[in-house]
Amino acid sequence: MSNVHRLRDSERIFFITANLSKNLSHLTEAEFAGLLHIFDSTRRRLGFLLCGYVLMPEHWHALIFPHYPLTISRVLQDVKSISGRRFNPRRGRKGALWQHQFWDRFVRHGQEFRDRLEYMHRNPVTAGLVKRVEDWRWSSCNNFALDHSVVANCPMQIDYVELPDSYRA
Secondary structure, three states, rough: OOOOOOOOOOOEEEEEEEEEEEOOOOHHHHHHHHHHHHHHHHHOOOOOOEEEEEEOOOOOEEEEEEOOOOOOOHHHHHHHHHHHHHHHHHHHOOOEEEOOEEEEOOOOOOOHHHHHHHHHHHHHHHHHOOOOOOOOOOOOOOHHOOOOHHOOOOOOOOOOOEEEEEHHH
């Protein structure tokens, strides 16, 4: 049992990292699409905001804003359990798809929000998956394009937020 005690906090933006369980094959294109569908349906059901994301072959990052009384732990529990139940049969396996633990940090100010968003979007370039951040289909990067046709072709629309005064740098 983990000794980490999650903040029972809401009304903040959290930067999240979740990793596949060790020794599992990387996520496939179909699983990327399925994970985005799970995020979107869970977001609508639970009512949290998804402010940015990147899906990588062995992990994902997201900026999530749960509204009170929803907690970040509940959001992650739902996303991880639903994706495990959907992907494991297709993979011909049982057990945990995701590592039990996830990493979270609440974003303290606007500059940190921008830094985390840039970090997420640069992840595929850093990993050598693409040459330009705009070329990785499985991130929210193109949601911020000025060209509305680019935004319309994103696999999932994010929630744009006006950062509250408490986030002003």
